[in-house]
Amino acid sequence: MPQTIKPDTPAGTPAAGAVAFRRQVLPQDALLVRRVVESTGFFTPEEADVAQELVDEHLMHGAACGYHFVFATEDDDMAGYACYGPTPATEGTYDLYWIAVAPHRQHSGLGRALLAEVVHDVRLTGGRLLFAETSGILKYAPTRRFYERAGFSAEAVLKAFYRAGDDKIIYRLEVA
Secondary structure, eight states: OOOOOOOOOOOOOOOOOOEEEEEOOOOTTTHHHHHHHHSSSSSSHHHHHHHHHHHHHHHHHGGGSSOEEEEETTTTTEEEEEEEEEOOTTTSEEEEEEEEEEEGGGGTTHHHHHHHHHHHHHHHHTTOOOEEEEEOSGGHHHHHHHHHTTEEEEEEEEEEEEETTEEEEEEEEEOO
């Protein structure tokens, strides 16, 4: 059942309208996720393909695929989403694969609310660590600030990982 953010929720209140969270993956989510990812202006077409493929993977194999979702909807439209899952061959470690918010909802607290939902879900399963990664280029400075303000710490920098001059920064959050 969708959960509606109310003003007294710890995750915060998005700026306008009621936002409902759901975890059930629906067939239309693949294209909606792609649209949100593309609308941010942060991701390449290949990365948008991957975001869409993860939804398709869940639709084909269910939760057994290891990809879990939290969708934020507003007025029957996707305002943002997060994709996460357990890290294979670990105990209690999870990866935050994607978190994206449509431009009209950015800076409203929706990203923090989505992350709070993910952390809640990870805790419910006995998770203890959540990792996220992002680019080190200037364009991704807001993303790095988002993680740092959410309590993540930068644990590793992989030089020139994505391409020459584009480092991969791995963030860690203790959730237990």
